[in-house]
Amino acid sequence: PPFLPNFPLAVCTTWHSNDDDVYRAPPIDRSILPTAPRAAREPNIDRSRLPKSPPYTAFLGNLPYDVTEESIKDFFRGLNISAVRLPREPTNPERLKGFGYAEFEDIDSLFQALSLNEESLGNRRIRVDVADQAQDKDRDDRCFG
16 A cells, blocks of 8 residues: 555654654763873862861772772872771671762862772772762762763
């Protein structure tokens, strides 16, 4: 029948226009791409996300399972670190959960710590971010966005 070839075309066109509404790739913001060696760059962090008052705590993710408080302090050497918390598995107190928190005495130490995001500790590139409720929301948005 002659009307069949037009039918898939109509479906395809409708689907395609809906698809455009659902997903558009975000434009690349070239201003945030690296242009200098990591050590020379300011961390790509919005200072307004930093806490206005203590505690100045960083979330540490993707930690090696053999990490110790001492190795964390060594990783952040030169910064005013006041505390390290490394949660352990309740069922196996010997085993770390693979994340932790580092608390700093001042805002500048926290800011400098954030510049170490993606640096290697042991055999892993660890994640350093601001630890707070807003960060948890951001993380969810990134997963679905």
